Amino acid sequence: MAGSTGSDEQAAPTIYDVARAAGVAASTVSRAFARPGRVNADTAGRIRRIAVEMGYRTNPVARALLSGRSSMIALAISDITNPYYFEIIRGAQAAAMEAGYTMLLADAQESDRLEREALDRAVQTVEGIVLASTRMSDTSIRMTAKLRPLIVLNRAVAGVPSVVTDHHHGIRQAVDHLHALGHSHITYLAGPEAAWSDGMRWQALREAAVELGLRLHRLGPYPPTVLGGVAAADDFCRRPTSAVIAYNDLLALGLLRGLSAVGVRVPQDVSVVGFDNIFGTDLVTPGLTTLAAPLHLLGRTAVQGLLALISGTQRPVDKPVTIPTRLVVRASTDQRRPTRIAAPAEQAELSDLLQTPSAGITTG
Amino acid sequence: MAGSTGSDEQAAPTIYDVARAAGVAASTVSRAFARPGRVNADTAGRIRRIAVEMGYRTNPVARALLSGRSSMIALAISDITNPYYFEIIRGAQAAAMEAGYTMLLADAQESDRLEREALDRAVQTVEGIVLASTRMSDTSIRMTAKLRPLIVLNRAVAGVPSVVTDHHHGIRQAVDHLHALGHSHITYLAGPEAAWSDGMRWQALREAAVELGLRLHRLGPYPPTVLGGVAAADDFCRRPTSAVIAYNDLLALGLLRGLSAVGVRVPQDVSVVGFDNIFGTDLVTPGLTTLAAPLHLLGRTAVQGLLALISGTQRPVDKPVTIPTRLVVRASTDQRRPTRIAAPAEQAELSDLLQTPSAGITTG
DNA sequence: GTGAAAGCGCTAACAT
DNA sequence: ATGTTAGCGCTTTCAC
Secondary structure (H helix, E strand, O other), rough: OOOOOHHHHHHOOOOHHHHHHHHHHHHHHHHHHHHHOOOOHHHHHHHHHHHHHOOOOOHHHHHHHHHOOOOEEEEEEEEOOOOOOOHHHHHHHHHHHHHHEEEEEEOOOOOOHHHHHHHHHHHOOOOEEEEEEEOOHHHHHHHHHHHHEEEEOOOOOOEEOEEEEHHHHHHHHHHHHHHHHOOEEEEEEEEOOOOOOHHHHHHHHHHHHHHOEEEEEEEEOOOOOOHHHHHHHHHHHHHOOEEEEEEHHHHHHHHHHHHHHHHOOOOOOOEEEEOOOOOOOOOOOOOEEEEOOOOOHHHHHHHHHHHHHHHHHOOOOOOOEOOOEEOOOOOOOOOOOOOOOOOOOOOOOOHOOOOOOOOOOOOO | OOOOOOOOOOOOOOHHHHHHHOOOOHHHHHHHOOOOOOOHHHHHHHHHHHHHHOOOOOHHHHHOOOOHOOOEEEEEEEEOOOOOOHHHHHHHHHHHHHHEEEEEEEEEOOOOHHHHHHHHHHHHHOEEEEEEEEOOOOHHHHHHHHHOEEEEEEEOOOOOOOEEEEEHHHHHHHHHHHHHOOEHHHHHHEOOOEEEEEEEEHHHHHHHHHOOEEEEEEEEEOOHHHHHHHHHHHHHHHHOOOOEEEOOOHHHHHHHHHHHHHOOOOOOOOEEEEEEEOOOOOOOOOOOOOOOHHHHHHHHHHHHHHHHHHHHHOOOOOOOOEEEOOEOOOOOOOOOOOOOOOOOOOOOOOHOOOOOOOOOOOOO
16 A cells, blocks of 8 residues: 555654644653643643544653663573473563563573673663573673663572572472372482572482482483483483482473383383473373472562562562472372383484474473 | 662763773764774774773664664564464574564463554564564554564465465375375364464365365364363364364364373374474374474564565565475374264363463464 | 753764 | 764753
C-alpha cells in the first residue's frame, strides 16, 4: 500500500507536536504524563486525549538520555538452551513487565567472553542487571556491580546481593529420602567445577552423609548435559552404588539414558535423583525423582529485588536471599536391593546420541 | 571499598572528557570510532588509546537519540517455555551478536495483549523486530511493520517479509514414511486455530492424503502442550487409527503419555509422528519420530534478514524464505498391525499431570 | 499552574 | 584532516 522509496517508516509525533496541538508548552505535556497532580485536571485530560489521538508515545531513548531511566533491565543467562531457565526467564519477564520494564536477554552460550561482551554492550543502556548462573569471575561481577545495580542468581558473591536456592536443605531432603529407602552408599555426579552450586551441593552432601552415617562417592566433573550424563553412566558402572544424586536433571536424564543402554534398570538396580525439576523429567521412563526449585519465583524474586535496588527502595544486602526447594518423588527412586550391575559393553551407543536435539543442551 | 551514600555508580567519561584529554574536538573522537578513515592515523590511534585508558565507552542511548541506531533488535516469542524456541533464540542471538546488535526478548506468554504491550514499549528503541509464531493479527503485524523493519517467523503475512519452514515437503515426508509402513488411515491432532502453521500442515496433509489414497481424520484443536496431548489421547482412543501426526512435539509427547496411561502401546498399536524435534523427543520411550526443522538456522536467517532490511542492503521481499525440514525416524513409528485399542478407563491420571513441570509448557 | 530555556552525550552538517 | 555549531526528544530547573 505505502508505495514509498525504501524502508518506509512513519515519523512518530514528538512531544512538541502534541504541545502545539494542545496549545500548551512541551513541559506541560511532559508533566501531564509524569506528574499529573501538578497540572490542571482539565488541561491534563485534554493533553492526554490529544496525545492518544495523535498516537503519541514518549520516546524512551530521549527520556533515557536525560534521566537515565531507560526502563530496561538485562538478564544474562549462561545458556538459554537449558530448560532450567524456562521459568526463571518467565518469572523475571513477568516481574519486569508488571513494573513497566523491558527485559533484555543476553545468552552467554556458556562463554565467559560472550557474556562479558553482551553485558558490556548493554550496561550503559539498562538500569540494572540480573546475572543467572554466570560464568564470570567474582572480580568481574563486582566491577559490573559498581556500574549498575546488579543481582546474582544461583551464586553468592561477597558484596553483591544474590538470590540462591536452599541447596543445604534440598540436599538433605534428597539424602533423607534415599536413606529412608535403605540406601547407604551414594554416588554424586559432579557438575562443572566453575559452578558455584556444584560446590554447595557437594558440601551439603558431605555434611548430610556424615550425619546419617552414609558412604559417599564422587564422580566427575561432567559437563552438565544429557551427553555428560551418558558419559557418567559408563564411569558409574565401573564403580556402582545403589543410589546416585546428579548435579542437575540434564545429567540425571543422560544417566538414565546411559544406564538403560547398557541394561541397568532404574530403580531396580539403581535409584537416581536429579536437581531442578526441569521439562521432561516427568516424561521419561522412569519419571525422575528430583529436587524442585520454584524457578518462576526465583526469576521473579531476582527482578523484584533488582527493581527495589534501582528505585532505591532497598539498599543492597550482602546476605543471599534463599529460596526453598521441595523433593518431587517419582519412579526413579525405590527401595535398595542387592546391586547387580554388569560392566559396560555397548559403547557404540554414544556416537548415535550426538545427533539428537537433547545432546547439546547444557546448563550453568 | 566504595563507602559512598546509596547506590554508588561511577560516572562514565563522556566523549568530551576524551576529547579534552586528547586535545582534539569531540567530533574528531566520534569520527575516530565511527569513520577511522577520515581521521589522521596517528590522531586516531592516540584517541583510541586515551579512550581505552579512560575506560570510555560511547553512550548507546545518546547515539541512538540522534542517529536512530540503537544497535538493538527485538525478538518476540509467543511462549518462551516452549523448548521449540531454544535454538531459534540462540540462532537469533548469535546472528545479532555477530553484527554487534543486542537482542531484546519479549515473551508474550501466549497473550496477544502482552505481546502488543511489550512490543509497544520496545518499538521505539529497537531498530527492527522479529516476530516468532506471533499471535497478533495480520493487521497489527502490518501496522508494526510500518514503524520498523520486521520479519515474521513461521507465518506468512502478505506484504511482510517472513521465514517459514517447508511444511508442505515436511508433511509429505511424514506421510510417505507412514504410507511406506503400511498405514492407510491417519489422524491429525490439530493445534491452535490461530496458528498459521496449523492451517498449513493440515492443508499439506490433505493434499498428500489425496495423492497417496490415504484416509484422513482430524481431531482437535488442542492447546499445543503436553497436557493438550494427554487430552487428545482420550479422544483418539474413541476413534483410533493406526497412525497419528501431531501438530507439534509437545502435543505428541502428551499423546504418548496419555496412551501409555491407558495401556495403548506405541508403536505396536499406534504410530506417532511429531513436529520440530524439540528437547526430550529423544529421551522418552519410545523415542519420537518427528519432523526436524533447523531451528538454529531459522533464528539466524530471520535476524540476518532483518539486519539486511535495517541496513538497507535488501529490500523487503513478500515471498517467504523457506527452510527445509528433515524426518527423524525414531521408535514411535513402525509397521501397521491390526488395531486393538480399548476404550479409555483411567481418567484419573489427568489431575496428577497438572502438577508436573512439562504440563504447562505451551507452544505458538 | 504554566511557560521558557538549558542541556543529557552524541553525531551530522557546515566551515576552515 | 579537523574544528564549530546545532540539535535529536525529552525533562528539569527557574521564572512568572
